Amino acid sequence: MKKFIITLLLLLFVGGGYLVYQNYQHQHLTTWDFVPASAIAVFESQHIVEDWNLFSQQPLWKSLESNPQINQFNETLTELDSLSGKNGALQKITHGQNFLVSFHITSKNHLNWVMYFKPKEKQTGQLLRLLKQYETNQDYRYTVRAYHQIKIEQLTNKKTRKSMTFFHQDNVLIASRSSVLVEDVVRHLTDGQDNGFKKSQWGLFDIPKFNKDQGNLYLNFNTCGQTAKNFAHNQFSAQSGQLLNKLFNGLFLDLYFPADEIIGNGTVFMDSTNHQLYLNTFRDQPALTSNNIYGYIPKQTAVAYQIQVGNMALWQSKMAEYWKQNRIDPALRNQMTFRLNMTVADWLSWSTGNITLLTLDSNKPEAPNKLVLLPAKDIKIAQEKIEWLEKQHASSSGQITPTSIIEGQPIYALSWNNFPERLFGAPFEGFDKVFYTFYDKLLVIGNSTMALHQFINAQQLENTWGKSVRHEPFLGQTNEHSQVSLMIDFKKAWGLIKANASDPMKTFIDQHYIDFMPMDLSAIQFQRQENNSFTANWLLKQKMGATGTTKPQQLRLHSSFKVSHKPTAKPLVVKHWQKKTPEVLLLQDSSRVELINQQGASVWNTQLKDTICDEQYQIDFYNNQYLQYLIPAKNKLYLIDRNGHEVKDYPKAYPANSKVAHFSVFDYDQNKKYRFCFTSTTGDLYLTDKDLQPLKGWAPKKLGATELGKPQFFRVGSRDCILVTSKTGKVFLMNRRGAFYKGFPLDLGREFDGKIFIDEGTSLSNTKVSVISNEGLLITFDLEGKILKKNQLYKPLKESRFTLIPDLQRSDFLILRHDLHQVSFLNDNGRLLFEKDYLNPEAMDIQYYNFSKNSQFIVYTDKTQDFTYLYNQKGELLNGQPIDSSEPIALMYSAAQQKFTLYNVYRNELRQWEFYKTDNL
16 A cells, blocks of 8 residues: 555656656747846847858957857857858848847856857758757767756867757747856746846836847946956955946947947946945936046046946935945045035036046056046135145145145145045045146046056147047937946057956956957936936947057167267256257266257257266256256266357365265246255265255255265155165155154165166155165065065075166056066066066166156167167067167157157267057147
8 A cells, every 4th residue: 555655656656757858848938938037138139140240250250250159159050050051041030039148156266158049930840850860970970868857958060169059949049159057048938037137137128229230239237346356356345246236227329330349239237226336326426428537538538437427425325325224434535524424415516517537548557557637617625625634634834835746736745545435435445645737727536646647748738539530429329418438448548357357357457358348338328317227338349450469669770869979877868948949968077068959969068176976967947948058067067058168167176175976956836946966975864945045954964874865855745854774774754854753763684786667655654665685575565664574585595686776757667686697677566567688797787767658768879889779568578679879868758749858878989760559649
């Protein structure tokens, strides 16, 4: 009896399962019912062959089709065409029928796809019979297996060893190169369709669709953060991932493929009551226009993120609710607003509501230069508000003083770190240091003085998106009324993309970067409609004939002039006092000075009665725009006017008849009230007025050290800093009065050559100084006298010696390692860039120019052989050979002309060379 009951139950179970399965088998399923919710995107077409043929004419695909990994889909279509009998049979079968391709993450760094196709009923048998024929085809290996009671088949090309896994169910063919994804589809079917893509993105399927497009794209933004995390480096922040996951639920785009463009127009799907979604914070916002900001965006911009807020108080309120619902603690913001008893909306009352974040193409894409542009309704109120804010900070001295002046534009430091993030949230992170300036009716915030320098130069040279023949047509196609816009200049952005990618993705980018070169400019934008829904627009501009190769830079000899005596130092490029055209000041025979004009003629030639030091300066001594030449010599200071005559009362002897070792000129506030600071050969430090009279506390300053380096002046916030080093390893930091700052003198305990690099900050604690000892210990300390980091670099030989080479533009530094007859160039992290063999490394002079990314030059002058080698950062020699040169060079760059001008001296000649930037964008 017991066995009978068990047998009966077993029969009922199997029979019931069979009936359920048979019922399931005969459901009328559509292609969409097969797509799992795990799909990150789905492409839909009613005429896949025609649409694919249009896309395959795009410059991007013409470049990508040579990549075997990316070309798999095209190969699959070709294979399906072959399976269906060729001669356009696939086009006939698929035309007018729904064809889907879903995209999935198959592992941490891999993306794959599944295609779904439901042919007309009368063509289904034909397709299945053709597939059946390939079971016995000698060129293919056919296998079959059951999975969850569904027959899964696989065809493997014996020659290429590439497989296609497929099954057909309810007249739908499902196929993929990935058998794992096919199994996922089967599991989705057997579990029921309630967890499918269509169910999770239901709001995208009630949208009217155009019949004359080239397909539809559905994007699942519920998985966007995880997708980005899979392909991003380990430091991808949780808040960034959460922001991407919580942008909105989904996105639908009608696609079009006009020549050299991909255009998508559509709409956003999201629950309007869900306060966890970022785009919901822009509901009820009045429309603004953004076109007036494009004229300020520098051409060095890689990524521009823009939001437009017509009602700042409402948006800030919705942002507060967004943070609350997502359990994000805006601690920095709350700390500032609570302490100052303020609201961000009130503080921003002067703002127009147009907020633009720019990430610039930088030499260090892992920590790029950034800018925030904030147009003001009333710039005077903006100035008052930010000055008030600075004065409230605990570290503020109460004085608002420029830290520097760039091209006449004052630059200020703000003590509130991460200030843009405090105002606008996580997308505006990356401002550990905050500097700002006012330009026209803009408050411009930068995360470094270099970022602001790039901005100011771009304005003066009109190197902006709004003035660019490349960017202007692109901007004309964008929607200036969008609440949220993200624009990417791919020519500038690849470094950023790679820096933020996982290691496998970095390798992929390195291998296939050239394939993506046609991608030029792109924008994705979202605009609120009157019914509070959001439309979306996507534009990708491509560049015909784009390649990843560039012609090597070639120097062209522009001119060569004979001079009266052999130059014995680097040429100093100055400007004509009236025309502002370039001229060259030459030091000859250690005591003669000659000025050469732009035409190569000698303007004047003066013999001094002293040995000239290494530093010479062009200054405006009388502040009347008549320029003079300050020539420090060993025993006296010379001042020569524009006609080559000694200025009245000059030369002057140094205080106490000192002999100068190093001489610097300070102009604290760029008002021509010069201060002269110099070290003597006996180790004394002087600071004098412009008449060479020692100032109080500096007559002289006894530091108790010899072999002092060149004095440097810089401003940190409102604090004036004068820094001097000694080769014995001591660092001296003083204010204008000669008083030491706390923590100084600092004894590093290691000998070094006195060269330093200063990473300017907004406070003493976040201003960092780097030095490297002769033995290769890289030391970083702050201006509170705290050692932050020590890193012993690899030292291959006992005789290896190290020196620091600061960029002459003051943006970063290189490290030079001498290994007997080999010289190694390392970046500022100690990573090897390249190595060169030289007979006499000790008889060389190294210069480093960092104008911008892809415009970095390392200059090696061999004084023994009278050669100068000009390398890029890859170690590639410009011109393929050195140029004849007796002394270090002078290298200038014109952003307006995208041209470099090199001045060098050889024997009794002054030579001028030209070459152009290879990436002329």
